[in-house]
Amino acid sequence: MIGKLVKSNSHTDYICQIYGTGEVESPPKADAYAFGSFVRIPLGEDAGALIGIVYDTMLLNPEFGTLGPRLSPEPDLAVFSPDYLAEKVTLVGIKAVGMVDGAGSVTQGVPPLAAHIDAPIVALDDAGVRAFHQMPDGRVQIGYAPVLLGQAHPLARHLLMCVLDRLRMLFPEAAAHLDVVRHELTWQAYLGPLGGNARGAR
Amino acid sequence: MNANPLGITQGPGEGPHEFIFVTPDYDELAKIGEFVYYQAAVDGELRRVLGRITGRTPVRLLPNGLLADPGVPPDQVASMVGYTGAGSELFEISVNVLGYYHELLGDFVNPRLPPRLGTPIHIADSAMLTHVLSKRAIGEVGGAHIGSLLSRPKDEVPVVLDLTAITSTHLAIIASTGSGKSYLAGVLLEELMQPLNRAAVLIVDPHGEFDTLMEMEGARAFADPQDGYQPRVEVIRPENVKVRINSLSLGDLRYLLPDLSERMHYVLSKAYGLVQRKFGEKWTLAQFRLAVREADEQLSGGPKSPEEQAKSLSEGDDYGTAGAVIWRLNSRLESSSIFDDMRSMSLDELFRPGQCTVLQLNEVDQREQQVVVATLLRRLWLARMQTEKKEAVRGDETYLPYPAFVLVEEAHNFAPASADLVSSQILKQVLSEGRKFGVAVGLISQRPGKLDSDVLSQCMTQFILRIVNPIDQARVAESVESVGRDLLGELPALSRGQAIIAGAAVNTPLLCRVRQRITAHGAEDVDAPSRWRAWFDRDEAAWEDRDQALPVESDRGRNKLFKT
Structure with a gap:
């Protein structure tokens, strides 16, 4: 587990608080919730899980800007104020891109179900990512790509490129197909903003 | 067949028979004028539908700012800002659909069904093109091997014209000066005189540049060892041109x-x-x-x-x-x-199978040239008509029992757009009715704008070489309907020896690289600067000095004689 669900901005946009020191036995390492990582959000007993992608990271420090009087310096708080709770947390934005139902059937795109508050967030391993992207006939599918690109998030294209790079590693047999999409995104992401004229993007 | 497609169909083009496909074209095969095909089911049968590339546009254009320094390759700049796809250019290729080749009809049939989005497009292989573009094969009776397809390596796809079509529905060779029209005419004449064809040809030669065809008489390439055939070339000098x-x-x-x-x-x-x-x-x-x-x-x-x-x-x-x-x-x-009063050129001497007659008119007044051509064509027309209708029998002056082909150089002087001449009338008659009686003409002109448009439009096979003059281009466009506007756009870009061939003698308009002539070309330009220099190198200067020299004074000289 890497954290728990603490907030949502929309049906597909969730905020996860990453477990910090002391919260769990072994807090997650930074690469477990890196930009573009796949996560799983269980929906409860036999209901399957949402599959999401980490698309943003925010560092939350409630004390930032609080310049009021202190009883003791920060390193001594644990000694002199043992009831003081550190509330500095790492939050990550997660975009739900599909779900796997209780029977293991995959749906890509906007999931019909929503996650619960405080739901645990689990990093998805390579097998899970493969299972989510491989159709019963063996084809690789990224049916959520339009949902991602349609969010108008400034990093949407880069996020999809990260996903494609990982899929290329997991599905070497589909490298040619994935490269076609990768090239187009690279053009749009790097040369489009500079004024490159992509007539094919009509 | 190429296993790998060249590109993928993107969608419809501008016209109803056009479509666009997109290709990275790594091997630079998608040239303008090149032939491609897609496969489509027509009447339950899988057919290869051929099309011709008419345009090529790059899809991804780099930002202009990346091209700011000519010394810095733009792909390196693109790579510097993170774009790693440098070299993955894409092109939108527009294609004009010709159709699938119908073996029985010997022509292209348009399926009227553009390819679906995503249909793979293949480059047409040379064997396929050789089979479908030309109506004849090399070495076939009635075939004229004129050159090879321009978009392919030399001689890979031979262009072989159908002489039956040319000699029944006429031809026109149109080009600016110096773009190789006489050369092309020479190639065509060589093919007409090959042992397989043995045509009866007369060339109206107002510049006297076809006498090099005489070389055909002794050349082994034109001989048939089986029956001893050797083409004859009769050159009628201007002083021997007679009209009774x-x-x-x-x-x-x-x-x-x-x-x-x-x-x-x-x-x-x-x-x-x-x-x-x-x-x-x-x-x-x-x-x-x-x-x-x-x-x-x-x-x-x-x-x-x-x-x-x-x-x-x-x-x-x-x-x-x-x-x-x-x-x-x-x-x-x-x-x-x-x-x-008495002498004239007899028809059976002018026209004989296996004989190429060159009628040189280079020292003849233009009006007389027109009358010579008019009388000759009229006599030929009458003879062929009477012979076909069996009104003339062997021995008659008007008996000519075989078809004849007349090639007219500088045709705009014989059928100008601006006037109705004696030669225009008979030319129009031959062009419109010659098919019935086996009289065909080939018109060569460097000024199609000055040529009568009716005359030009009745030549059913067209050889169009480079034309730069917009008036001439417009005349060609209005008179030659078989050539699409995409090919006409190529006219100013054609090099010497490259021709658009369209009409009845080929299955579809094509760009052709004219083959090398076997005989020498007789219309080479005069290289004036080198001739001027040569004048100094030879002893002409010395002769000139001698002619201009003053008499040498001597003791026995005249000057002394009169001295007192």
């Missing part, structure tokens, strides 16, 4: 004689009728002069009395109408080496 006066029509006479008044026209036509009534078809100039006098007298109400003659002289009418007409007849016909 009685073969001139009234129209020819009117055209030849300058500044005729209304009365003179009338006298001339009356005399023409008279001379034919009196002397039949074999009249002479002297007899015609008599007829002119008689016609004039008939008009004036009988012979003039001496008083009347004196009166007309005093009024300044020195000769009267008859005198004026006769004076013009003499000045035109009698002083010309071409018109003769």
Whole structure:
């Protein structure tokens, strides 16, 4: 587990608080919730899980800007104020891109179900990512790509490129197909903003 | 068949028979004019539908700012800002659909079904093109191997024309000066004279540049060892060009004689009728002069009395109408080496299978050239018509039992757009009806804008070489409907020896690289600067000095002789 669900901005946009020191036995390492990582959000007993992608990271420090009087310096708080709770947390934005139902059937795109508050967030391993992207006939599918690109998030294209790079590693047999999409995104992401004229993007 | 497709269909093009496909084109195969195909099910059968590339546009254009420094390759700049796809260019290729080749029809059939989005597009292989573009194969009777497809390596896809189509529905060779039209005509003539074809050809050569075809006579390439065939080339020099006066029509006479008044026209036509009534078809100039006098007298109400003659002289009418007409007849016909009472060029000497006759008119007045061509075509036309209708039999002057082909250089002088000449009329007749009687013409012109548009549009096979002049381009576009506008756009970009061939002799318009001539080319440009230099290198300068030198003074010299 890497954290728990603490907030949502929309049906597909969730905020996860990453477990910090002391919260769990072994807090997650930074690469477990890196930009573009796949996560799983269980929906409860036999209901399957949402599959999401980490698309943003925010560092939350409630004390930032609080310049009021202190009883003791920060390193001594644990000694002199043992009831003081550190509330500095790492939050990550997660975009739900599909779900796997209780029977293991995959749906890509906007999931019909929503996650619960405080739901645990689990990093998805390579097998899970493969299972989510491989159709019963063996084809690789990224049916959520339009949902991602349609969010108008400034990093949407880069996020999809990260996903494609990982899929290329997991599905070497589909490298040619994935490269076609990768090239187009690279053009749009790097040369489009500079004024490159992509007539094919009509 | 190529296993890997060249590109993928993107969607429809501008016209109903156009589509667009997208390709990275790593091997740079998608050239303009190149042939591609897609597969489509037509009537339950999988067909290869051929199309011709008409345009090529890059899809991804780098930002202009990345091209700011000519010394810095833009792909390196793109790579610097993180774009790693440098070199992955894409092109939108527009294609004009020709159709699938129907073996029975021997032509392309348009399925009227553009390819679906995503249909793979293949480059057409050379074997397929060789089979479907030309109507004939090399070495086949009636085939003329004129060159090879321009978009493919030299000689990979031969272009072989159908001579049956050319010799029944005529041809036109249109090009600017210096783009190789005479050269192409030479290649065509070589093919016509090959043992497989053995044509009866006459070339109207106003520049005298086709005499190099004489080389065909001894060349092994044109001989058939089986029956000993060897083409004959007859060059008729300008001094040997003869037109018998009685073969001139009234129209020819009117055209030849300058500044005729209304009365003179009338006298001339009356005399023409008279001379034919009196002397039949074999009249002479002297007899015609008599007829002119008689016609004039008939008009004036009988012979003039001496008083009347004196009166007309005093009024300044020195000769009267008859005198004026006769004076013009003499000045035109009698002083010309071409018109003769007895001699003419007999048709069976001019036209004979396996013979190429070059009629050189390079020292002949242009009006006379037009009359020569008009009379010749008229005689040929009459002979072929009478022979086909069995009105002429062996031994008759008008018996010509085989089709004939006449190639006319500088055709705009014989059928100009601006005037209706004696030669225009017969040319139009041959062009519209020649098919029935086996008379075909080939017109060569460097000014299609000056050529009669009716004449041009009736030549069903067109060879179009480079044309830069917009007026000429427009005339070609309006007269030659079989060439698509995509190919016409290529006209200014064609190099010497590259031609668009369209019409009845090929299955589809194509860009052709004209093959090398076997005989020498006779219309090379004069290299003036090197000739000027050569004048100094040789001993002409020394001769010149000698001619200009003053006499040497000596003791026995004339100067001394007169000294005191």
